[in-house]
Amino acid sequence: MKDHLVIFDTTLRDGEQSPGASMTKEEKLRVARQLERMQVDVIEAGFAAASPGDFDAIKSIATIVRASTVCSLARSNENDIRRAGEAIKPAARGRIHTFIATSPIHMEKKLRMTPDQVVESAVRAVHWAREYTDDVEFSAEDAVRSDVDFLCRVFEAVIKAGARTINVPDTVGYSIPSVWGDLMRTLIERVPGAGQVVWSTHCHNDLGMAVANSLSAVLAGARQVECTINGLGERAGNASLEEVVMAVRTRADLFPVETRIDTTQIVPASKLVSQITGYPVQPNKAVVGANAFAHESGIHQDGVLKHRETYEIMRAEDVGWAQNKLVLGKHSGRNAFKSRLSALGIVLDGEEALNVAFARFKELADKKHEIFDADLQALVSDEEFTQDGEYYKLVYSRVCSETGETPASSLTLTVDGVETKAAGVGSGPVDATFKAIESVAGSGAQLLLYSVNAITTGTDAQGEVTVRLGKDGRIVNGNGADTDIVIASAKAYLNALNKLQAPDRVDPQGDV
Numbered sequence: 100m101k102d103h104l105v106i107f108d109t110t111l112r113d114g115e116q117s118p119g120a121s122m123t124k125e126e127k128l129r130v131a132r133q134l135e136r137m138q139v140d141v142i143e144a145g146f147a148a149a150s151p152g153d154f155d156a157i158k159s160i161a162t163i164v165r166a167s168t169v170c171s172l173a174r175s176n177e178n179d180i181r182r183a184g185e186a187i188k189p190a191a192r193g194r195i196h197t198f199i200a201t202s203p204i205h206m207e208k209k210l211r212m213t214p215d216q217v218v219e220s221a222v223r224a225v226h227w228a229r230e231y232t233d234d235v236e237f238s239a240e241d242a243v244r245s246d247v248d249f250l251c252r253v254f255e256a257v258i259k260a261g262a263r264t265i266n267v268p269d270t271v272g273y274s275i276p277s278v279w280g281d282l283m284r285t286l287i288e289r290v291p292g293a294g295q296v297v298w299s300t301h302c303h304n305d306l307g308m309a310v311a312n313s314l315s316a317v318l319a320g321a322r323q324v325e326c327t328i329n330g331l332g333e334r335a336g337n338a339s340l341e342e343v344v345m346a347v348r349t350r351a352d353l354f355p356v357e358t359r360i361d362t363t364q365i366v367p368a369s370k371l372v373s374q375i376t377g378y379p380v381q382p383n384k385a386v387v388g389a390n391a392f393a394h395e396s397g398i399h400q401d402g403v404l405k406h407r408e409t410y411e412i413m414r415a416e417d418v419g420w421a422q423n424k425l426v427l428g429k430h431s432g433r434n435a436f437k438s439r440l441s442a443l444g445i446v447l448d449g450e451e452a453l454n455v456a457f458a459r460f461k462e463l464a465d466k467k468h469e470i471f472d473a474d475l476q477a478l479v480s481d482e483e484f485t486q487d488g489e490y491y492k493l494v495y496s497r498v499c500s501e502t503g504e505t506p507a508s509s510l511t512l513t514v515d516g517v518e519t520k521a522a523g524v525g526s527g528p529v530d531a532t533f534k535a536i537e538s539v540a541g542s543g544a545q546l547l548l549y550s551v552n553a554i555t556t557g558t559d560a561q562g563e564v565t566v567r568l569g570k571d572g573r574i575v576n577g578n579g580a581d582t583d584i585v586i587a588s589a590k591a592y593l594n595a596l597n598k599l600q601a602p603d604r605v606d607p608q609g610d611v
């Protein structure tokens with residue numbers, strides 16, 4: 100019998116801390132449903148005290164998700180913990196994840212607290228959290244640079260106070276596999292009460308070793324891995340869920356653990372998160388990259404045709420690559436459309452939303468004969484980006500692009516519900532369109548990234564555009580999809596401007 104390895108997904112919390120990856124409540128709900136479908140054990144849905152929007156999103160996720168534990172992060176102060184406790188109340192199973200930094204540099208320079216104060220604060224936090232749930236996790240932030248004797252002292256105290264999971268983070272991605280495994284083994288051997296808790300690892304990828312370090316911790320006794328879809332997360336990101344899960348499964352001969360993840364949901368989850376956050380997946384990324392199962396050299400192709408296992412250690416269909424099949428066409432009816440959306444885990448809010456999405460589907464099917472799952476995902480996302488009530492919305496776009504002439508754009512937008520005309524010229528049709536929008540919005544935001552991806556193959560594919568804007572230290576991503584990439588670009592720019600309008604959040608890595 101193998102031990103169960105708890106998969107704790109923090110895409111919606113640490114993943115969302117990637118620059119510009121902030122998600123709307125609806126987007127978070129879609130990701131949470133997909134994580135539940137994939138049978139993730141714990142979904143860290145956010146940081147309740149960060150903003151009323153975060154609180155609301157966690158509460159909504161706790162209300163709809165039944166098959167996974169829903170967790171909120173909280174610093175070790177009373178307000179954070181009470182906010183987290185309230186947010187997870189509707190959950191079938193709710194967890195509070197509280198943390199405080201334990202390294203000398205963080206205690207002295209960031210927290211300005213003595214080690215005794217840190218221990219006291221951690222214990223108090225766990226007691227408050229236990230008022231809401233038995234399922235309390237404690238993390239020693241920057242454990243990687245903490246003194247081992249002090250870590251043992253803090254962990255012993257929080258276990259006595261009632262923490263059930265002890266998480267050991269490599270917050271700054273500084274460790275290497277042998278050292279990280281040794282630390283986990285030492286803690287499990289030395290901390291009194293270690294046998295009563297689940298030991299967890301949370302690794303960042305600054306030196307490209309987050310997955311390797313996490314797996315080394317598992318070999319040393321960790322039974323929870325904190326990870327994210329596509330390895331999204333602060334700076335260089337977190338350990339990637341798909342790599343951890345597939346390593347444990349593919350090398351079952353080495354790992355004494357198994358997960359309950361439905362691996363066929365991995366690629367759909369990867370595509371969804373990439374589409375929503377605007378973070379593309381590099382083609383050679385393990386498991387979910389477009390080339391992960393492509394064989395280019397003749398020798399490899401020949402080998403795979405003769406016997407697949409000559410060059411493949413995993414089957415593409417086991418991680419969900421077969422899922423992007425042709426699904427619908429222009430003759431498909433409303434029921435087929437609805438049931439395909441529900442197979443993809445997309446639940447629209449009421450009949451009216453379904454009618455609007457179906458009308459958009461018919462428009463798309465007129466332009467594009469074959470509609471794939473990825474097209475439907477983009478269509479629904481795009482529908483969400485352009486909901487009524489958005490401050491800026493595209494009504495009409497016309498672009499002139501002619502050899503020897505300066506490209507020019509004329510647009511009609513609604514600005515807070517009022518129809519407004521805009522015009523601009525630029526070095527190309529997209530540049531002209533952005534200038535036209537800026538002539539009305541006057542945001543002064545800096546364009547940090549512009550990227551276009553074809554969602555499917557063929558010249559009739561929808562282009563999915565990501566625009567990243569920065570202003571006053573805030574960074575947001577906007578997305579838009581259309582078979583016309585200039586329109587997709589305009590939608591993405593407006594989506595980013597709408598996000599800049601939303602209120603700012605508290606930084607979860609801030610002081611206690």
Ligand code: KIV
Binds near residue numbers: 113198240270271303
């Ligand atoms: O990286 C980190 O230390 C964290 C903690 C809050 C667990 O994200």
Ligand code: ZN
Binds near residue numbers: 268270301303333
């Ligand atoms: Zn982290």
